[in-house]
Amino acid sequence: MSKLAKMFVLGLAVLMVFSACSNKSGNSVADEDNQDVMRFSVTLPSNGVDNPNSLVGKEWQKRMEAYMGKKVEIKYNYIPSSEYDEKVKLMIASDDLTDFFVTPLFYDTSEMAEQGQLLELTQYKDLMPNYMNYISKVKNGMKRVTDADGKMYTFKETSTPRFPEDRGMLIQNTSSYRYDVFKANNIKIPETLDEFYEAAKKLKELYPNKYPVATKFNSLRSLFSANHIRDDIFWDGEKYVYGVLEEGYKDALQFANKLYAEKLLDPEYTIDTDDTLKRKALNGDNLMWLTQWFTTPAEYTRTADDGKIFAVSLYPDNPKYGKAWQEVVNGNTPDLGWGAYGVSSKVKNPEELIKFIDYQYSDEMIRLITWGIEGTTYTVGKDGFPTFVDSLKTAKDPWLEGDKYGMRASRNYNPGLQMVSDARAFVDFAATDYTVFNGKYEEVPIEKSQFLTSLPMPKNDYVPSWLSEPLIQLTGNESQRISEIMNPVKTFVTEEQAKFVAGKNSFDNWQAFIDKVKKMGNIDEVLKIYNDAAQRATANE
Numbered sequence: 001m002s003k004l005a006k007m008f009v010l011g012l013a014v015l016m017v018f019s020a021c022s023n024k025s026g027n028s029v030a031d032e033d034n035q036d037v038m039r040f041s042v043t044l045p046s047n048g049v050d051n052p053n054s055l056v057g058k059e060w061q062k063r064m065e066a067y068m069g070k071k072v073e074i075k076y077n078y079i080p081s082s083e084y085d086e087k088v089k090l091m092i093a094s095d096d097l098t099d100f101f102v103t104p105l106f107y108d109t110s111e112m113a114e115q116g117q118l119l120e121l122t123q124y125k126d127l128m129p130n131y132m133n134y135i136s137k138v139k140n141g142m143k144r145v146t147d148a149d150g151k152m153y154t155f156k157e158t159s160t161p162r163f164p165e166d167r168g169m170l171i172q173n174t175s176s177y178r179y180d181v182f183k184a185n186n187i188k189i190p191e192t193l194d195e196f197y198e199a200a201k202k203l204k205e206l207y208p209n210k211y212p213v214a215t216k217f218n219s220l221r222s223l224f225s226a227n228h229i230r231d232d233i234f235w236d237g238e239k240y241v242y243g244v245l246e247e248g249y250k251d252a253l254q255f256a257n258k259l260y261a262e263k264l265l266d267p268e269y270t271i272d273t274d275d276t277l278k279r280k281a282l283n284g285d286n287l288m289w290l291t292q293w294f295t296t297p298a299e300y301t302r303t304a305d306d307g308k309i310f311a312v313s314l315y316p317d318n319p320k321y322g323k324a325w326q327e328v329v330n331g332n333t334p335d336l337g338w339g340a341y342g343v344s345s346k347v348k349n350p351e352e353l354i355k356f357i358d359y360q361y362s363d364e365m366i367r368l369i370t371w372g373i374e375g376t377t378y379t380v381g382k383d384g385f386p387t388f389v390d391s392l393k394t395a396k397d398p399w400l401e402g403d404k405y406g407m408r409a410s411r412n413y414n415p416g417l418q419m420v421s422d423a424r425a426f427v428d429f430a431a432t433d434y435t436v437f438n439g440k441y442e443e444v445p446i447e448k449s450q451f452l453t454s455l456p457m458p459k460n461d462y463v464p465s466w467l468s469e470p471l472i473q474l475t476g477n478e479s480q481r482i483s484e485i486m487n488p489v490k491t492f493v494t495e496e497q498a499k500f501v502a503g504k505n506s507f508d509n510w511q512a513f514i515d516k517v518k519k520m521g522n523i524d525e526v527l528k529i530y531n532d533a534a535q536r537a538t539a540n541e
Contacts, residue, residue: 039073041098046078047412054406056372057415097344110479113153119343121152128358137334140471148473157339162331162423169455170331176292179311189436190316200264211266214286218270222290222315223252226324235469240530256501298433302397311434325464332457360419370422372407398431472533485521
């Protein structure tokens with residue numbers, strides 16, 4: 001063997017011995033990777049923007065790595081918001097979940113918990129001081145995040161107050177109107193359903209080839225609110241009832257049928273998407289909306305930028321029932337939002353991931369996610385509160401300008417795990433809305449409307465009964481029984497509702513419809529479950 005070959009073999013042997021020793025002591029490159037890098041996967045909804053690589057997204061990553069003391073590698077599974085719920089339901093059904101995920105909106109996770117798909121979180125309470133601190137500030141907080149057995153299977157989105165405790169009504173759905181068209185033709189912005197109908201007829205005369213009326217969410221919810229009901233089980237102020245069986249439900253469908261029969265209501269209202277609604281609005285195909293998301297009309301106005309004004313107003317009243325209930329949400333005390341977030345039971349590093357998630361609820365991360373970076377997107381005043389820099393607040397479209405930085409208060413971005421926000425930022429950052437309240441037109445952010453901010457809370461005529469419903473907790477068996485009974489009923493009701501509105505089913509057959517609803521499932525049993533749960537809840541207060 002040559003001298004060079006001997007040296008090579010000797011060197012290789014030394015390297016093998018060194019590697020073996022390194023492996024035994026846990027200092028191999030592979031082991032260092034395992035120790036020094038935190039890896040997990042997430043599934044989140046997206047508006048088509050690059051959240052991780054925005055300015056705030058990068059800063060969030062940097063601060064989380066500093067907090068965890070190691071590099072963090074996140075495998076993102078972003079799904080377009082419009083497709084999110086259905087695709088995640090398929091992931092749940094196939095048990096193909098990422099480590100962390102946003103659940104579909106209003107999704108009942110009790111079956112997932114029963115099947116062992118979700119990590120039970122109360123066992124890690126000591127690892128989530130920030131989350132538990134926030135929950136302690138929410139009325140009945142622990143009851144709202146745990147099931148009847150005291151188990152916790154999801155984290156909840158947080159919602160910090162944006163108004164004082166005793167006044168200021170936050171509404172997140174409104175009716176909407178082409179204010180410039182109404183003004184040009186001397187048509188009053190409707191305050192009642194009769195006025196709504198007369199305005200729609202007048203617009204049909206002016207634009208015979210248009211359908212004046214449309215609605216967001218494929219929903220007639222504003223008509224139900226006008227009649228003080230929901231098309232579901234709801235708290236009527238004294239007990240749980242099923243709105244479909246109430247007189248107000250039939251009244252609402254008869255009004256919608258009148259709009260439909262006279263070609264006032266767009267026949268595509270059951271299939272319209274956000275994109276088609278926007279296109280029709282900008283093209284002038286629709287001119288009034290029974291329901292709209294409260295900030296969308298102003299976005300239409302800014303997008304059009306040609307004199308079209310899309311104004312928001314309260315849901316119109318039905319005098320038969322009094323003031324229309326509005327889509328009021330709690331903006332006055334610490335609260336929980338709509339979002340829920342699950343951790344897969346298959347996660348390999350639960351303690352580490354829980355620690356990571358909990359820090360999202362810290363004051364530092366809430367401020368970063370919502371407000372951005374101090375000195376760049378916001379400053380702190382003498383009162384200790386942040387406020388956005390003037391270049392953002394005075395921009396023609398502050399939300400669009402905010403997208404350059406990627407904080408939560410901007411239009412499209414939602415950096416981090418999308419769990420937390422400081423609601424005061426949305427008020428500070430709010431772009432101009434076009435509002436008509438009490439017959440007065442104003443160009444003002446809706447959160448700063450004098451009419452809404454001066455209303456007493458929670459007692460005023462616009463607040464629906466369900467805002468004060470008892471905090472009920474259903475057992476797993478109760479939830480399962482409700483689903484078994486109500487799922488087929490809801491499917492049937494949705495199908496028949498569209499038929500009544502379109503005139504494919506006569507209101508002469510209304511009692512037969514109600515009888516069939518009752519025969520499809522034991523509604524009384526479901527209501528008893530709800531009302532028994534309400535009695536348990538009030539007995540423990």
